[in-house]
Amino acid sequence: MHILHVVGARPNFMKAAPVLRALKSRGVRQSLVHTGQHYDRNMSDVFFTQLAIPEPDWNLGVGSGSHARQTAEVMTAFEPVVLEAKPDVLLVYGDVNSTVAAALVCAKLGVRVGHVEAGLRSFDRAMPEEINRMVTDRLADFLFTPSEDGDINLKNEGVAPEKIHRVGNVMIDSLLQLLPAAMQVPKNGLPDRYALVTLHRPSNVDDSDALKSILSSLLEVSEHLPVVFPVHPRTRQRIVDLAIGDFALNAATLRLVDPLPYIEFLALERGAAVIITDSGGIQEETTFLQIPCLTLRSNTERPITVSMGTNVLVGQDREKLRSELTKIYAGEAKPGVIPPLWDGHAAERIADVLLRF
Ligand code: UD1
Secondary structure (H helix, E strand, O other), rough: OEEEEEOOHHHHHHHHHHHHHHHHOOOOEEEEEEOOOOHHHHHHHHHHHHOOOOOOEEEEEEEEOOOHHHHHHHHHHHHHHHHOOOOOOEEOOOOOOHHHHHHHHHHOOOOOEEEEOOOOOOOOOOHHHHHHHHHHHHHHOEEEEEOOOHHHHHHOOOOHHHHHEOOOOOOHHHHHHHHHHHOOOOOOOOOOEEEOOOOHHHHOOHHHHHHHHHHHHHHOOOOOEEEEEEHHHHHHHHHHHHOOOHEEEEEEEEEEOOOOOOHHHHOOOOOOEEEEOOOHHHHHHHOOOOOOOOEEEOOOOOOOOHHHHOOOEOOOOOOHHHHHHHHHHOOOOOOOOOOOOOOOHHHHHHHHOOOOO
């Protein structure tokens, strides 16, 4: 059996790494394609190194662009690769544009598609990732879900139950593997208590009023806790575009830093008093690490992080953010438990399903 993996953007890398490892240890032939959706060293290469992902067999060099252009360029460049590689199964990860583009190409070429992190739904079609998730799941033959809500969503959409495999959360496989390394990262002048922030959703950063409002909330937070903010290139670009650079960047209390490598970011997550984010994966990592997470979104495709974990959705409601932070400052953060199958072995379960096939 020949398995072709496609990755493209930062959140794909930590999901693919354990699956590549699990299949390698079972002696399966595999190839890897990097679409090049993320291309900065600190958004891509450093993750390959830290996660010990092999050098890609193909790099499509697609880069940035509108959604249509980026998706179309991945498809155009990927089709000849599939024709040459003749894989038996394509594995795609998460919900980025590279995920849906690769799935579409293989579905049309009659190559079976496996989707890792299937079944997640925010039920918000204004999110580009929601469209990517829905379409990829529609096309997939193997749907690997991280939690029961994923199974329920897929069954409600009419997916045949035999295609659904609840394997658990592959992100947690990588987290557990690299947590010992994260624990060795020096504190580098970091205070004992701090808030960690990440922000890149179009709904928060593309709208200047929304972004300004969040930045002033962060300045309020910084009156209580130092704020460490690794800035995604998209967000940095918006801050500059909107000419509000002075407002945020000159605020000595907000530590704006470049995007961090996986291990260094994990170290920061583990030590944070609270994480304020609009990321998907960080909602899961904080639930696993039992760190309070305030999510700047009104919905989540990862509801188990709210029902079982430490996550609270605050949307763009500044009052709610304030009141949740007040609880956290007082040591009364929402407690949470780790969901079933978030145990470091999800990738092995994926490999076993594929080998049974
Ligand atoms: C993508 C994913 C999102 C994921 C995020 C994680 C889609 C639809 N979105 O969003 O789900 O949470 O990655 O980071 O696939 N840029 C750089 N260097 C890079 C990559 C991007 O400077 O290496 C800049 C470019 O200006 C680019 C912008 O960031 O236009 C956005 O990049 P893009 O890949 O289109 O989407 P993300 O916002 O990163």
